[in-house]
Amino acid sequence: MTASTSIHPECPRCGAKVATDAPEGLCIRCLANLNLTADSVLTGAEASRSEPPSLEEIATHFPQLEVLACLGRGGMGVVYKARQKSLDRVVALKILAPEREQDPQFAERFAREAQALAKLSHPHIVTVYDFGQADGLFYLLMEYVDGVNLRQLLRTRRLEPKEALAIVPPICDALQYAHDHAVVHRDIKPENLLLDKAGQVKIADFGIAKMLGGDSTPDEEQRVGTPHYMAPEQHATPQAADHRADIYSLGVVLYEMLTGELPAGQFELPSRKVRIDVRLDEIVLRALDSEPELRFQQAEQMKTAVETLTRVGQEIGPDTSPSVSRANRSKSPESLNSFTFIISASIAITLAVLFLAANLGILSQFRGRVSGDSPNTRNSNFTEEAQRGLDAFERADYDQAIVAFDELIRLDPNHSEAHRWRGDASLNKFEFGKALSEYDEAIRLDPKNGMAYCGRGAVSTVKGEFDKAIASFDEAIRLDPQIANMPFYKRYRAAAKSLPPNPENPTFAEEAQRGLDAFERADYDQAIVVFDELIRLDPNHSEAHRWRGDALLNKHKIDNALSEYDEAIRLDPNNGMAYCSRGAALTEKWEFDKAIASFDEAIRLDPQIANMPFYKRYRAAAEFPWSLGLLVVVPLLAFGLCLFLAFAAWSILRHRKPKPDKDL
Known part of the structure; x- marks a missing residue:
């Protein structure tokens, strides 16, 4: 390569001078002329790669066109740029599969499909002007896109x-x-x-x-x-x-x-x-x-x-991070550092400030709760009250959420979502009758509220009314297909499908419901007994192993829980919740790197897990392990200081000698 060509390379198509970093070494004009080149293939068949017909040869087949250039070829055929003489317009001529000119089945199919394509008229679809055969060549005459x-x-x-x-x-x-x-x-x-x-x-x-x-x-x-x-x-x-x-x-x-x-x-x-x-x-x-x-x-x-x-109006580009909601804003690293400073200063200053930092600062950070005074319900507007209720629901404070949602319903009795939210809070408090009533009211107010149907399906599942549950889930998906990706839906839909009695495991549904009820009321010993029976009935049921692991985790039997999570993952590698629970167990063992890897896999399998308080709490502890020590040490230190001061005061008062009475 000479010095001149290294400084001024030439376009391999037309010989024009191009920049050294030109895409594929082509000039702008030739780059634009590549717009219909394709590399599609017929898998299982060798695409013919013979030299495309020359401009002169194509011109003999299409006298009505002035063939200007060969734009390129791909697996679908050869594309030429041409001018349609009668209309004086530039078009793209595509020659399809010349090797199939003797195939009668292809000729029939070509005519059928080309007619369908020619009927498509849309601003974002390249228009087909004409099609047919010319001396055995199948062709499409199409809109030429200059770009x-x-x-x-x-x-x-x-x-x-x-x-x-x-x-x-x-x-x-x-x-x-x-x-x-x-x-x-x-x-x-x-x-x-x-x-x-x-x-x-x-x-x-x-x-x-x-x-x-x-x-x-x-x-x-x-x-x-x-x-x-x-x-x-x-x-x-x-x-x-x-x-x-x-x-x-x-x-x-x-x-x-x-x-x-x-x-x-x-x-x-x-x-x-x-x-x-x-x-x-x-x-x-x-x-x-x-x-x-x-x-x-x-x-x-x-x-x-x-x-x-x-x-939404928020920046979504690479220069900004995803927006942080009000409920999650306090979980940023900067906030964690500031709270660390506050805690340290509080311990050094006074016992009262120590208590404030311990109870309102650190604990709220790593338990995923946001403390502070709630706005006055009588004076807050609908949006503020809704946010208050949703924040309470997010931190699993369902009683407070119900208070806020009741106020919403008072402000607007016809708000379908307010009733649905109220139903969700009642469902989490196991008030199934009230939850079902709220879901029905939400659906009455808005028959297209898919999430209300989904909630109603969950209640029916818990009540053992599986046919009703499946019908509600089907309607939810019909109204909003995106619900199918939600873990809440997947969990209850799977339960509704797997729990009904069947000839092989006639008691599986009853036992599963009994175990989940025991788990919800924190009777983990009873839950483990029931889940053992589930596993006996169906050893390959991934969720049964995961449920048993969760019960063991709550009894602090970490290694046994990990064994169950590993078995659940072996049976179902896509069980995101098993990975999430496994991460929690590894966090309890202080194996933080492994925990974070499990959490990452859980989110990859099911991104919605990232919104779960359980995940947030343990993920934060795994990423900031010193918080675990603070959660234990700071309250104990505060309690110890209180005992010390109380004991010191009691000792001083006890040994204090009374002054003699002067009158004696």
Whole structure:
């Protein structure tokens, strides 16, 4: 390489001078002309890689076009830039599968699929103007997009989270429109997402993967798409894949836009790789669920989730951390350091300040509680009262939560969510009749309150009315499919499905309910007896082992509890709560590194666990182990000082000699 070429490299396509860091070494014009190139493959079949027909050869087949350039080729065919003479417009000409020109089945399928594509008219879908055969060449005449594809953009720089999220809604709109017209893309990936110079997003190659893959006879069945972006069912049973495969592929694209990597294998949450709002994790995880039934069921649902997040008005980019709620604000490292200083100063100054720091500072920090005076219920507005109730519920102070929610209902008797919240608090106090009454009232006020149906299902499960529980859960999911990802729903739904009597384990349901009731009233010995019977009835029941471990943990039999958690995880590696409880047990053993690893795995399997007070309390203790000592030492020191002062005062008074009476 000469010195001149190292300073002024040339574009390998047109010979123009380009910058040394130009993407793929191409000039801007040639980079834009790559906008319809694709690397999709027919898995199991070798894609033909012969030289594409020359411009002159293509021109002989299409006299109505002025063929300007070959834009490139991929697994789906060859793309040319051309000018349609009659309308004087620039178009993209795609030649599909020249090697299949003698295949009558392909010709029939091509005509059927091309007709469907030509009917799609959407601002975010590349328009198909014409299709057919020309001297044996199958072709599509399409809209030419003057811009770049997402892959080229990602190669130039990392997108900001706001930019990535802005791309998703229009793609979802286009997918929903196509799915409503019974057209599935099957190959959503950055190469097929085009951005024009005005910033508009368009999906290219819609339906072509299906056209090439075939779906009419068993001998045509092939996996179609790009491996890293294909949904699991596209690999396993390609003919069974439906529109939800496109949602999975879009989830892969979103993960890649946010992190710069593909979500391969046991991938990390996006918020663990880059500083973004943790709420994005739930959206990505739901789109990437390996089970189609647990994904977003419609593209518009994914769009709504993204737009809801972006409408909040909070910064979600990498330059800021996720916002801290009022209830959690006191748990930051800065607050911990300030409380440490306050505690130290308090011990050195006075016994009264020591008591204040111990009881209102440290204990509130590491038990996940927020102390302080509550606002006057008579003078607070609805929003403040709602927040007070939710804060009380979060710290498991259900009595205070009920007081706040009762005030909410007094302020607005027709507020469906207030009744639902009141029902949740009653459920946690085992007041099942009251909880059911509140859920029914919430549903009467708002028949679309999916969470109220979910709560009603939980009450029915506890009461042993499993058919009613399943019906309520089904209605909850119908109204709000996102409920399916909630641990609360999963736990009670699983119980409702597994607890009903069956010929093999006729007493399992009854025993499970008896054990859980004993656990809730803190009768851990009785709970262990019952859970032992459960395990005898079904040794492979992961939750039974986890329940037994929780009872043992509450009896401070740490090693026995760990053994049960390990067995629960062996039986069900996706049991996030077993990992969470295991982390708590390891914290009790002061094995903090192992505890944090277990907590991390629990959150990876079930991000909602991060909101549980049980998790927060033990996670804080594992990350700040000196707090455990303070929790014990400081109150004992305060108590000891009190005893010392009391004893000293008593000794002084006891040995004090009375003064002689002068009159004697």
